[in-house]
Amino acid sequence: MKAKKHLFFDPERCTGCQLCELACSQVNAGEYNPDLSIIRLMSHPDLGTNLLCIQSRPCICGDGPESCTEICNVGAIRFVDDEEVPSMLKDRRWLAAPVVD
Numbered sequence: 001m002k003a004k005k006h007l008f009f010d011p012e013r014c015t016g017c018q019l020c021e022l023a024c025s026q027v028n029a030g031e032y033n034p035d036l037s038i039i040r041l042m043s044h045p046d047l048g049t050n051l052l053c054i055q056s057r058p059c060i061c062g063d064g065p066e067s068c069t070e071i072c073n074v075g076a077i078r079f080v081d082d083e084e085v086p087s088m089l090k091d092r093r094w095l096a097a098p099v100v101d
């Protein structure tokens with residue numbers, strides 16, 4: 001979980017490729033293993049779409065570039081500041097990513 005940033009994702013654009021999980025596990029654990037990723041791809045229980053979640057442990061990317069957003073070639077992930085959260089919540093394309101343990 002990034003300090004002072006909130007993860008949003010676009011379920012229409014997300015293809016389920018898992019590249020974000022692989023990139024995250026590489027920066028966090030030094031290996032390509034989705035089980036070691038902080039960002040987690042799941043299935044939305046109601047919408048039947050992909051659902052991105054984020055674990056509550058700290059993101060190693062800190063304030064720098066996010067490996068997950070950089071590798072997502074369809075622009076389905078965004079981390080936003082507190083100030084941008086209200087506008088993201090009004091935009092129906094974006095869903096707030098749940099925080100999971």
Ligand code: SF4
Pocket residue numbers: 009013014015016017018019020021041052071072073074075076077
């Ligand atoms: S968010 Fe992007 S990189 Fe991650 S699974 Fe979806 S399309 Fe792939």
Ligand code: SF4
Pocket residue numbers: 001002023024025027028038039054058059060061062066067068069
């Ligand atoms: S910001 Fe970095 S540590 Fe956090 S989910 Fe994305 S790749 Fe993983």
